[in-house]
Structures are given as C-alpha cells and as structure tokens.
Amino acid sequence: MNNVMAWCCAFGPVQRARVVSLLGLMCVVSASLLATGCGQTPAATFRLNLVESSKQQLTPSQEQQVATILAALFGTPDEPRVPPEINLDVAKLKLAAGPVRSDIVGRKNGLYREHCAHCHGVTGDGMGPTAAFLNPYPRDYRPGVFKFKSTERADKPTHSDLVMVLRKGLAGSSMPSFALLSDAKIDALAEYVKYLSVRGQVELSLMRAYFELDDEDEGVLPQSREFLFEEIIDPVTEMWAAADDAIIDVPDMPADLDMVASIAKGKELFYGNKANCVKCHGVSGLGDGQANDYDDWNKVVLQAQKTVDGGVKQAEKASTWDMSAEERDEHRTELAWLDRFETVLDGNALRPRMIRPRNLRQGVYRGGMRPLDLYYRIHAGINGAPMPAAKGTVPPEDIWHIVNYIKSLPYDFNGTLGVDRPMVARDRM
Ligand code: HEC
Numbered sequence: 321m322n323n324v325m326a327w328c329c330a331f332g333p334v335q336r337a338r339v340v341s342l343l344g345l346m347c348v349v350s351a352s353l354l355a356t357g358c359g360q361t362p363a364a365t366f367r368l369n370l371v372e373s374s375k376q377q378l379t380p381s382q383e384q385q386v387a388t389i390l391a392a393l394f395g396t397p398d399e400p401r402v403p404p405e406i407n408l409d410v411a412k413l414k415l416a417a418g419p420v421r422s423d424i425v426g427r428k429n430g431l432y433r434e435h436c437a438h439c440h441g442v443t444g445d446g447m448g449p450t451a452a453f454l455n456p457y458p459r460d461y462r463p464g465v466f467k468f469k470s471t472e473r474a475d476k477p478t479h480s481d482l483v484m485v486l487r488k489g490l491a492g493s494s495m496p497s498f499a500l501l502s503d504a505k506i507d508a509l510a511e512y513v514k515y516l517s518v519r520g521q522v523e524l525s526l527m528r529a530y531f532e533l534d535d536e537d538e539g540v541l542p543q544s545r546e547f548l549f550e551e552i553i554d555p556v557t558e559m560w561a562a563a564d565d566a567i568i569d570v571p572d573m574p575a576d577l578d579m580v581a582s583i584a585k586g587k588e589l590f591y592g593n594k595a596n597c598v599k600c601h602g603v604s605g606l607g608d609g610q611a612n613d614y615d616d617w618n619k620v621v622l623q624a625q626k627t628v629d630g631g632v633k634q635a636e637k638a639s640t641w642d643m644s645a646e647e648r649d650e651h652r653t654e655l656a657w658l659d660r661f662e663t664v665l666d667g668n669a670l671r672p673r674m675i676r677p678r679n680l681r682q683g684v685y686r687g688g689m690r691p692l693d694l695y696y697r698i699h700a701g702i703n704g705a706p707m708p709a710a711k712g713t714v715p716p717e718d719i720w721h722i723v724n725y726i727k728s729l730p731y732d733f734n735g736t737l738g739v740d741r742p743m744v745a746r747d748r749m
C-alpha cells in the first residue's frame with residue numbers, strides 16, 4: 321500500500337496527468353484505506369426503524385428499549401441468533417450473515433452482504449447504497465409484505481416462493497437472478513430474508529405497542545415473556561408457519577379448451593366492470609390507465625410527509641398568545657416532534673414514487689411468465705401494490721380465460737394500435 325502511495329507521489333505533474341485516470345483511483349483508495357486502516361471497519365449494526373419510532377413519538381429511552389429487546393432476540397448482522405420458538409435455521413443464517421469471508425473448509429459466508437445488501441440494506445430496509453437510483457426501489461422486508469408468491473394475497477410467501485424469486489430474479493426490475501449460486505446458498509439466503517423480515521415485523525409491533533400502554537406502565541413495555549411472545553412474536557411466526565397451507569387452489573385449465581374462444585372471453589372480462597383490468601392497465605393494455613397510486617412502502621413515507629407538512633402548517637397558524645402555560649408546553653413538544661420527524665424522513669426514507677400498472681404488451685412479468693404464475697397474480701392481486709385480487713369477482717375457472725388473453729396481448733397487433741398511439745415510443749420509456 322505504501323509503495324503505491326510513494327509511486328503515485330513520485331510522478332511529476334505532467335506524467336501524473338497521463339496516468340491520473342488509473343492511478344488517481346488507486347491513490348484515493350489507498351489513501352482512504354490508510355486513513356481508516358485495513359481491517360478496521362466497525363462491526364455492522366442494524367438500523368432502527370426511525371420512521372416508525374418518530375411516527376409513534378417514541379422517546380430516546382423507548383427507542384433504546386426496542387433496540388435492546390431486538391438485540392437480545394436476534395443478535396447482530398455478524399452474529400445472528402433466534403430463540404428456538406422462532407422456527408429459523410441458525411446454521412443457514414450464519415452462512416448468509418456476517419462480512420464476506422471463507423471458513424476453514426473454504427465455505428463462503430457473508431452471502432447476504434456479498435449479493436444483496438447494496439440494494440436491500442444490511443437491515444433489509446430496502447435502503448442499501450444503490451437503492452435511491454433504482455425504480456422500483458428494492459424491497460423493504462420489514463413490514464413482512466411480499467408480492468410474487470403462490471399464496472393468498474395477505475399471506476406470507478412459502479420458502480419455495482422465496483427460492484424461486486432468488487433463482488429467477490424479478491424480470492423487468494433490477495432484482496437479479498442468482499441462478500448461478502448453489503442450492504444451499506440460495507436456501508441460506510431465503511432463510512436470511514425471512515430472518516430480516518421477522519425481525520423487522522417484531523420491531524414494528526414493539527414500536528406500536530407503546531401506544532397501547534396504560535398509565536401505570538409509565539412508558540415502558542412489560543418485561544414478561546408472555547407479553548413478548550404472545551403479543552409480539554407469535555402472531556408474526558404463526559403467519560410464516562401458515563404459508564404452506566395458504567397456497568392458492570388452482571383449478572386445472574380445461575384440457576379441451578378452445579383457445580380462440582378463451583382469449584375472446586378473457587378480453588371481455590378484462591374490459592368488463594367486474595374484473596375491470598382496463599381501469600389501470602388501460603384500453604390499450606399498455607399500463608396507461610390510472611397511474612397515480614403508490615405501493616404500500618411508498619405510501620407510508622408519503623403519509624408521514626403529509627403529517628409533517630400538515631402539522632407544521634397548523635402549528636404556524638396557532639396563536640401562542642392565548643395558550644395556557646400547559647398548552648404552550650404541548651405546542652413546543654409538538655413542534656420539536658415535527659422537526660425531528662422531518663429530519664428523520666430526510667435521512668431514512670426514499671422519495672415516494674408512484675407505481676405504474678404493468679405494460680401488458682411487453683410480455684415481461686416480474687412474478688414469472690408461466691400461465692400458473694399469471695393465474696396466481698390475477699387471483700390474489702399483488703400484495704402491497706394497488707393491483708386488486710380477482711378472487712371473489714371472477715369465478716376461478718374464468719381466471720384462466722384472462723390468463724390466456726394476457727398471454728396473447730404481446731402478439732395482438734391488429735393495426736389499430738401503434739398507428740394512432742405511440743406504442744413503440746412508450747415501450748422505450
Ligand atoms: C440490484 C439491486 C438488487 C439486488 C442486488 C438484490 N435485489 Fe432483491 N429486489 C430488488 C428490487 C428492485 C426488488 C423489488 C422489485 C419489485 O418491487 O417489483 C427486489 C425484491 C426482492 C424480494 C421481494 C420479492 C417479492 O415477492 O416481493 C426479495 C425476497 C429479494 N429481493 C431478495 C433478494 C436477495 C436475497 C438478494 C441477494 C441474494 C437480492 N434480493 C439482491 C433489487 C435487488
């Protein structure tokens with residue numbers, strides 16, 4: 321390292337300019353390594369969900385209580401741990417966790433930080449360093465909501481669903497395929513996603529539990545095991561355990577189906593007012609219907625911003641003259657809270673972005689292109705996104721007609737589209 325530094329500095333200004341593009345980078349890298357020292361990186365830590373704690377108006381000591389409980393239950397990004405009641409395989413978690421390294425038999429650890437953390441963040445909050453540049457943003461696992469799965473809308477994905485997402489990636493988004501990793505590694509990573517998700521949901525429940533406290537609790541969560549497991553942890557783990565029983569019941573596609581008739585029936589349903597796919601995906605199917613909505617993750621930030629903006633406006637209007645001393649104190653606390661909330665949003669949330677209904681003429685589907693995948697999507701809708709479930713409004717067998725129609729759309733060029741609509745231009749967007 322020192323040699324590189326000396327070498328960089330030995331060049332005169334003219335020669336230096338010639339080699340600057342290569343060596344400049346090396347100098348900067350080596351200088352910063354020298355400044356911090358090799359191997360001195362501080363241990364990774366989980367980030368607290370500050371947006372939720374600000375929303376719940378938690379005090380610093382309450383935030384500390386949440387952090388202490390979480391550390392006791394789940395350990396750290398380098399040393400994950402889970403109580404036996406939470407059904408997760410610690411050996412798999414250890415393969416995925418920690419800094420990137422190989423153990424004595426050459427087995428690679430630190431898979432999550434090697435492959436996922438730059439997008440999904442060490443905490444799984446979807447705020448890794450590259451996240452702000454991506455659209456859609458990487459998933460924040462903490463609310464425990466997943467989109468592309470074989471289970472009913474509100475249910476968790478099965479382990480195989482997560483494995484499938486990792487193997488195939490999500491086409492049309494920046495979520496890559498990890499098909500080149502071994503089965504064991506993918507399995508460990510899927511387990512680690514569950515771990516981060518359970519941890520994140522437990523954190524949310526803990527933060528929300530302060531709201532339910534009685535006066536005699538004095539702002540401190542009960543320390544009892546009953547409270548922690550029965551009220552907070554069990555409801556989350558039970559949902560994960562129930563996923564395998566929540567797989568959507570799919571009727572067989574009729575073997576003697578007349579495809580032309582089926583597509584026509586699907587088209588009728590697509591435009592009809594029961595399924596009403598046309599409302600969002602547009603008359604053209606290009607995804608140019610209603611497009612001013614947000615997914616749940618962006619909605620949380622949007623609503624927080626509205627709370628802050630509305631609160632500040634109201635506080636500015638309020639006249640402190642005719643307030644009692646007590647009211648004035650409350651007013652001051654409210655302003656301090658709004659101020660802190662605003663700062664937290666600046667540093668801990670990504671700018672809300674609207675979600676566009678999919679362009680169905682491209683034939684690119686994030687959740688997979690098998691007819692079965694499309695059946696799942698249409699039956700259950702997309703959890704966390706505005707896309708509603710057709711379940712209950714369209715009979716199960718008829719969903720196959722919609723699937724067949726959707727699959728025909730990329731090939732449905734009858735001359736009416738593209739002539740008067742700038743379809744090709746839109747596709748390039
Ligand atoms: C280049 C960025 C990037 C990398 C690297 C990445 N992801 Fe993602 N991931 C995304 C994006 C973006 C989404 C959200 C796509 C969407 O909402 O349609 C996503 C979504 C997911 C989902 C949610 C799927 C669902 O059904 O909702 C899981 C699980 C996931 N990623 C796991 C991982 C794991 C594990 C790794 C590492 C092995 C990883 N990702 C690496 C960008 C990335």
Ligand code: HEC
Pocket residue numbers: 467590595596597598599600601610675676677678680684685686687688694697698702705706707708710722726
């Ligand atoms: C309220 C608006 C809305 C309605 C109604 C709606 N969708 Fe969607 N749809 C969306 C949005 C938004 C997305 C993108 C979701 C995402 O990226 O997470 C989407 C995505 C899709 C996808 C892509 C799935 C994938 O794997 O990428 C398909 C297919 C789809 N919709 C079909 C339909 C069909 C068929 C109907 C009618 C039964 C329908 N949609 C009704 C909003 C809607």
